[in-house]
Amino acid sequence: MLYLSNYMKPLFVFLLFCHVASTVKHSLKYFSTSTSGVPNFPEFVAVAMVDEVQAGYCESNMKTPEPRQDWVRDLIKDDPKQLEWYSLQCIRAQHSFRANIDDLKQRLNQTGGIHILQRMSGCEWDDVTGEEIGFNQYGYDGEDFIALDLQTLTWTASKQQAFTTKLRWDADKTRLEDNKHNLINICPNFLKKSLHYGRSFLQRTDLPSVSLLQKTPSSPVSCHATGFYPDRAMMFWRKDGEEVHEDVDHGEILPNHDGSFQMSVDLNLSSVAPEEWRRYDCVFHLSGWKDDIITKLDQAVIRTNRVPGSSSEFPAGLVVGVVVGLLVLLVICITGLFIWRRNNNGFLPVNSKYLK
Numbered sequence: 001m002l003y004l005s006n007y008m009k010p011l012f013v014f015l016l017f018c019h020v021a022s023t024v025k026h027s028l029k030y031f032s033t034s035t036s037g038v039p040n041f042p043e044f045v046a047v048a049m050v051d052e053v054q055a056g057y058c059e060s061n062m063k064t065p066e067p068r069q070d071w072v073r074d075l076i077k078d079d080p081k082q083l084e085w086y087s088l089q090c091i092r093a094q095h096s097f098r099a100n101i102d103d104l105k106q107r108l109n110q111t112g113g114i115h116i117l118q119r120m121s122g123c124e125w126d127d128v129t130g131e132e133i134g135f136n137q138y139g140y141d142g143e144d145f146i147a148l149d150l151q152t153l154t155w156t157a158s159k160q161q162a163f164t165t166k167l168r169w170d171a172d173k174t175r176l177e178d179n180k181h182n183l184i185n186i187c188p189n190f191l192k193k194s195l196h197y198g199r200s201f202l203q204r205t206d207l208p209s210v211s212l213l214q215k216t217p218s219s220p221v222s223c224h225a226t227g228f229y230p231d232r233a234m235m236f237w238r239k240d241g242e243e244v245h246e247d248v249d250h251g252e253i254l255p256n257h258d259g260s261f262q263m264s265v266d267l268n269l270s271s272v273a274p275e276e277w278r279r280y281d282c283v284f285h286l287s288g289w290k291d292d293i294i295t296k297l298d299q300a301v302i303r304t305n306r307v308p309g310s311s312s313e314f315p316a317g318l319v320v321g322v323v324v325g326l327l328v329l330l331v332i333c334i335t336g337l338f339i340w341r342r343n344n345n346g347f348l349p350v351n352s353k354y355l356k
């Protein structure tokens with residue numbers, strides 16, 4: 001998770017607005033993840049995302065990838081060749097990831113433990129300037145490992161340990177040409193076709209439901225928005241109408257299973273007297289939407305796992321815990337165990353908050 005000092009937060013919010021104002025970029029991204037030593041988790045998982053919405057899914061032993069949106073079903077009905085292409089890629093990737101992770105473990109002397117190899121590949125298209133870019137980069141155990149430089153058509157090792165891999169992959173010219181063709185011809189083509197089929201879905205605006213959540217009376221109050229679309233949104237706490245920066249923890253925007261998004265922002269109220277609470281509210285702002293959703297901080301509307309009048313917090317907490325656990329698992333599946341850092345192109349471990 002990006003760590004931002006309190007001084008940087010206003011800047012971050014400002015940058016978010018800038019990003020919103022200038023956004024014309026569309027993307028088709030493939031996140032592929034291979035794991036070793038993780039029980040009850042598929043060895044290989046890949047998802048295709050169009051403008052950050054999950055469009056397709058494939059995992060170990062799956063012969064045909066699954067479309068995840070109705071418009072993707074329409075697309076492959078009209079263009080069965082595209083599904084054939086994805087089926088082939090899915091099977092190939094399973095084999096190459098297996099071989100690569102086995103090879104890395106052996107070469108890095110890693111006999112046991114959990115290991116994760118990830119790839120983020122795909123393309124972006126700017127529908128105003130027409131600019132297209134392709135990318136293909138790997139992470140190993142949560143850190144950048146190796147990336148393709150499309151200009152020179154060579155691999156760049158991100159760390160010393162990847163150098164042997166670089167030499168080996170640079171020698172495989174057939175694969176390099178294949179990568180290039182996929183990234184600069186096939187991917188932009190598929191992206192434009194997807195945007196055409198998905199236009200009504202991808203151009204919609206959905207407002208979220210916003211709730212205030214609190215685990216225990218001493219926990220921070222979390223303002224949680226879920227179900228919004230697109231993912232260009234911001235949320236913050238205010239006191240007397242002014243944004244609060246102290247004691248605030250901004251969460252990242254995360255994908256929901258249905259193609260919408262969620263986010264939360266926590267406010268630590270431990271030093272705020274109860275009679276002061278009414279001076280606070282939480283603001284959700286969706287890009288391009290005039291009316292913000294404002295939620296007043298009010299004890300009466302806070303949702304909690306606690307059973308009123310009961311000293312035992314266990315049963316209700318357990319149920320909510322299981323549900324949250326399943327949601328977290330979905331998010332993890334979608335993002336491939338690690339969340340892609342939006343602003344710096346790099347891998348980083350998922351915030352441990354989501355793994356608890």
Ligand SMILES: *[C@@H]1O[C@H](CO)[C@@H](O)[C@H](O)[C@H]1NC(C)=O
Nearest residue numbers: 105106107108109110111161
């Ligand atoms: C691999 O492990 C063996 C046994 O623990 C050790 O002797 C060897 O030096 C290690 N090699 C590397 C490259 O770390």
Ligand SMILES: *[C@@H]1O[C@H](CO)[C@@H](O)[C@H](O)[C@H]1NC(C)=O
Nearest residue numbers: 218219220247268269270271
């Ligand atoms: C909330 O703030 C208090 C001090 O004001 C601090 O002791 C406590 O650890 C904070 N809680 C969280 C969850 O950050």
